[in-house]
Amino acid sequence: MQYLFELLIAFFLIVSGIFGFVGSFGMIKLKDPMSRLHAPTKATTLGVGGVLLASIFHSILLEQHVSLHELLITLFLFLTAPITALFIAKWHIHRHEKPENLPDAGEDELWATHAVEQDEDVPDHSAT
Amino acid sequence: MKLLRRIFPHPHLTVLLTLVWQLLANEPSLNSLLFGLLLGIVIPFITQPYWPDRPKLHNWPMVVEYILVVLWDIIMANITVARIILFKRDEDREPNWICVPLELRTPEAITVLAGTITMTPGTVSCDLSAQGHNLLVHCLDAPDPDAVRDQIKSRYERRLKEIFE
Numbered sequence: 004m005q006y007l008f009e010l011l012i013a014f015f016l017i018v019s020g021i022f023g024f025v026g027s028f029g030m031i032k033l034k035d036p037m038s039r040l041h042a043p044t045k046a047t048t049l050g051v052g053g054v055l056l057a058s059i060f061h062s063i064l065l066e067q068h069v070s071l072h073e074l075l076i077t078l079f080l081f082l083t084a085p086i087t088a089l090f091i092a093k094w095h096i097h098r099h100e101k102p103e104n105l106p107d108a109g110e111d112e113l114w115a116t117h118a119v120e121q122d123e124d125v126p127d128h129s130a131t
Numbered sequence: 132m133k134l135l136r137r138i139f140p141h142p143h144l145t146v147l148l149t150l151v152w153q154l155l156a157n158e159p160s161l162n163s164l165l166f167g168l169l170l171g172i173v174i175p176f177i178t179q180p181y182w183p184d185r186p187k188l189h190n191w192p193m194v195v196e197y198i199l200v201v202l203w204d205i206i207m208a209n210i211t212v213a214r215i216i217l218f219k220r221d222e223d224r225e226p227n228w229i230c231v232p233l234e235l236r237t238p239e240a241i242t243v244l245a246g247t248i249t250m251t252p253g254t255v256s257c258d259l260s261a262q263g264h265n266l267l268v269h270c271l272d273a274p275d276p277d278a279v280r281d282q283i284k285s286r287y288e289r290r291l292k293e294i295f296e
Contacts, residue, residue: 022209029216033271037255038226041212041271045252049209072157085249085256092257092269105267106230111260118261 008064012057019053026050036095040088047084052077138172140179143188145171186237186295197290204251204286212252215272227273228257229280231266235288240295241266247287254279 026046033039055073062070096105096116108114139145145168152167153159188194215224235241241263245256248268258267273279 022213025213025216032216032221034221035226037257037269038224038271040255040269041252042216044249044255045209045212048205048250048252069159070157072154075151075154078151081246081250085246088249088255089245089257092255096258096267106228108230108260108267109232109265111262111264113261114258114267115261115263116258 008060012060012064015053015057015060019050019057022046022053023050036099037092040091044084044088047080051080139175141175141182141185144175148174186239188294190293193290193294197294200286200290201247201251208252212271219272224272225274227270227276229268229270229273229276231268231280231283233264233266233288235291235296237295240291244287244291248283254283
């Protein structure tokens with residue numbers, strides 16, 4: 004039985020290792036900055052999720068005490084990761100995308116990042 | 132009833148804070164339960180002015196269903212994206228912007244939708260349109276942008292609409 008438990012825990016650790024690796028590998032392989040943003044969202048979901056599941060199983064099955072504060076890490080990650088991604092994406096749109104390159108924003112005409120008045124002190128890098 | 136409302140202006144937040152404190156302490160004891168409850172009463176009380184017109188959740192079974200659907204999608208999408216990164220040549224990949232017209236109007240619901248889209252790998256929500264009627268999503272590999280849009284609308288937005296509106 005002990006052996007089966009260890010197998011289960013090892014499985015989750017390996018899964019998290021693989022997805023953590025793929026997430027980092029994606030950062031090198033993908034060429035454009037917006038695609039690169041996709042790689043870290045993978046590392047935080049299944050990559051971290053696998054380690055946390057392994058940790059929960061380890062404490063319950065092998066150490067015989069319940070430890071669930073790993074769930075909090077998931078909760079905090081799910082709260083913060085989308086916000087980081089959104090900030091980076093908005094920065095990219097602000098500096099490197101012109102309204103013409105993005106899909107039509109429908110009845111609102113502009114995406115929120117472009118719907119601000121251009122500050123004259125800030126040099127315009129969107130053409131590069 | 133009114134007095135109870137005054138003490139617990141936001142019962143869900145009270146329960147959530149107590150629970151989070153229990154998890155932080157990681158050792159069930161009367162001590163942490165009482166302190167968590169104290170935090171659960173004080174924090175909603177102090178932060179009350181910051182959440183006017185908070186939306187009511189209508190459909191609790193749907194909340195559970197939504198969480199399960201999202202978790203399942205995260206696992207499946209992770210595998211798909213891992214395959215794209217490892218085995219697809221970068222030139223064959225078709226990154227794409229798509230525009231998702233929103234039917235949701237509640238800011239909280241839109242926040243949850245945008246967060247869900249980012250956490251399911253392969254799609255990142257990037258921007259809202261100026262008046263909040265459309266959501267700009269970037270796809271890692273989307274030969275058919277319309278299909279991705281329809282999937283987001285039917286899988287996530289429909290359920291969120293039932294939960295929040």
